[in-house]
Amino acid sequence: MENPFQDETVLARWLAGELTPEELQTLQQREDYAGFVQIIEELKGLEAPEFSAEFVWQQLQERLAGEENSKPGSVRDVDEFPAGTETVEGQNPEPETPNPEPSLLHIISWKYISAAAAALALIIAALWWLTSNEYPVSETLATKAGQQKQVVLPDGSTATMNARSSLGYNAKKWPERRYVVLDGEAFFKAKKGRRFTIQTKQGQVQIAGTIFNVYARDAELEVKCTEGKVQVINPKGTERVLLKKGEQVSVAGGRMQKRQRLTFYPAWYKGESIFREAPLQKVLDEMSRQYGLVVMADSLGTRSFSGKFIHKNLNKALKMVCDPMRLKYSLSGDTLHIAPR
Structure with missing residues (x-):
């Protein structure tokens, strides 16, 4: 990853509100900008550990340059569809540097130090604290096609994973940071306490x-x-939406769209998938996940589907989708062929 601190004054001038519009736009377009915003929000009440500024800066530069020190966590497949809940168990030395590199405080001009030195020290401490291990995942669980799995997290919070989903977290660091990495779909019941964060590729x-x-x-x-x-x-961390009970938001193509919803549990939690003007390909992808199929579709174009299909009977599910869409289908083993009638 490109080092965002090539110009060591950027953070200080950002904190001081002295970036040019062009510089601010460039910073906001970085994929890690959301992390900087999050750090600023969390600095209140954060007790930074003792550290050497030069040592921290050196470590930060190394990590941003891509030097990975943490070991990857284990990955487990979930082999059975559960009948119920399964519980998953869940001072920095001063470096001996005879000729140290110039520290950040020596590089930044005194003009910016007077405006942002205190805040900059805190953000470096927070960056060091938050990225020292980059939230390594010590436990990862994955569901296969047609499976759901409920996981009990270290504080008693639960996450029920839909088919072909993966969820990772760090049990050891959980008391300090309730942090989950999700790829797929999950229904969460989070206990009250510290901030609970779900990180995905999409937001x-x-x-x-x-x-x-x-x-x-x-x-x-x-x-x-x-x-x-x-x-x-x-x-990008440039837009956020606060949802209340009964609301939902979709994020796609950089746009956030908020609307009302009515049901308490998601449809998949009750054994069916419901769609509202969804691309037909999205519907078939979900059917593939629920039934473990390889779907071969011909000439579907950009058609959309509103309706549902069930998860426990493939023939009925196919009729629920194909009949209203005037599609024909055939099954050969685990391969589903679909085409217009």
Whole structure:
């Protein structure tokens, strides 16, 4: 990853409000800008550990240059469809540097130090604290086609994963940071306490204690708030939406669209998939996940589908989708062929 600190004055001038519009726009377009915004928000009440500024800067530069020190966590497949809940168990030395590189405080001009030195020290401390291990995932769980799995997290919060989804977290660091990495879809019931963060490729979800569903597949993120409040942040950190009970938001193509919803549990939680003017390909992709099929579709164009299909009977599910869409289908083993009639 390109080092965002090539110009060491950028952070200080950003904190001091002295970036040019062009510089600010460039910074906001970085994929890690959301992380900087999050750090600023969390600095209040953050007790920074003792550290050497020169040592921290050196470590930060190394990590941003891509030097990975953490070991990858284990990955487990979930082999059985569960009948119920399964519980998953879940001072920095001064470097001896005879000729140290110039520290950040020596590089930045005194003009910016007077405006941002205190805040800059805190942000470096926070960056060091938050990225020292880059939230390594010590436990990762994955569901296969047609499977759902409920996981009990270290604080008693639960996450029920939909088919072909993966969820990772760090049990050891959980008391300090309730942080989950999700690829796929899961229904969360978060206990009240510290901020609970769900990180996806498509954006970030933050809550304190509530019930909500997160769908994160391909380039789409959809969050539905069942109880409490949920904050959703787009990938660049430039836009956020606060959801209340009964609301949902979709993030796709950089746009966030908020609307009302009525049902308490997501449809998949009750064994069916419901769609509203969804691209037909998205419907077939979900059918593939629920039934473990390879779908071969011909000449479907940009057609959309409103309706549902069930998860326990493939023949009925196919009729529920194909009949109203005037599609013909054939099955050969695990391969489903679909084409217009």
